[in-house]
Amino acid sequence: MAHLDVPGAVLYYETAGHVSGPAVLLMHAGIAHLRMWDPQVAALATHHYVIRFDARGFGRTSVDDVKFSARADAVALLDHLGVERATLIGCDRGGLVALDVAVEHPDRVAGLVTIGAGPSGFPEVELSxxxxxxxxxxxxxxxxxxxxxxxxxxxxxxxxxxxxxxxxxxxxxxxxxxxxxxxxxxxFTEHPRPQPLDPPASDRVVDITVPALVTVGEFDLTPALAEYEYLLEVLPEASGCRFRGVAHLPSLEHPEEFTRVLVSWLARNNL
Structure with missing residues (x-):
């Protein structure tokens, strides 16, 4: 069990694979914690240094009720592990944070994968x-x-x-x-206060020039589907994948298919 002290929290994290491999940082969805990546870790660790952590308010991470930057937490973990650049892989809120980090700290990001996620500041979408x-x-x-x-x-x-x-x-x-x-x-009774990226990422993601894989589930919610189309349109180096027969958690619902797509994309882009 590994922990990292950051201002106002103690982040719980896990690593797998050899530190000499290209790093991937896995960031979980808002209805999960780092265990959501269990189906992918072994395959990724064959050629990568795999890092995952519980965000504030989730899993085994402990927090105080203070203002914080989710972006700073991710970068602090990379710093702690001596990782200069990583491919960020984020689902839902984890994908939003990944996009924010790519905008705020482009030098730390080698590649980007989003799952059912959109950029901060994305306009509201009418629900069904x-x-x-x-x-x-x-x-x-x-x-x-x-x-x-x-x-x-x-x-x-x-x-x-x-x-x-x-x-x-x-x-x-x-x-x-x-x-x-x-x-x-x-x-549930904790109230850490995330500080948003200012200005938000929605109008700035066009400047993200690293390879990006944008994914979504066929049965995800209307906003996630709209965000998927937007990111595919504006990210300069984006490719897309819509997973059939799943909703918001394709990596957990159809893990073999998701892992195959992810590993293949990483290899094609030398990440």
């Missing part, structure tokens, strides 16, 4: 009626201060999605998604 209904239920759970219900509804919203039924999905995937979300309940 089914998505609106799920968000309304989530709002009610927040108003009732019911963390267990919030946790379950977030999985239903993001991992299952409004267009699918749980009965049609792989039980192991569902159990894993629910377990990770429930793990984060202990952080």
């Amino acid at each position: 009626d089914a998505e609106d209904a799920l968000f309304d239920s989530l709002d009610q759970a927040f108003n009732a201060n019911n963390p267990e219900q919030i946790s379950r509804l977030e999985v239903q919203l993001w991992a299952v999605g409004p267009l699918r039924q749980e009965a049609d999905l792989d039980p192991h995937f569902l159990a894993t998604a629910y377990a990770m979300s429930l793990d984060n309940i202990e952080h």
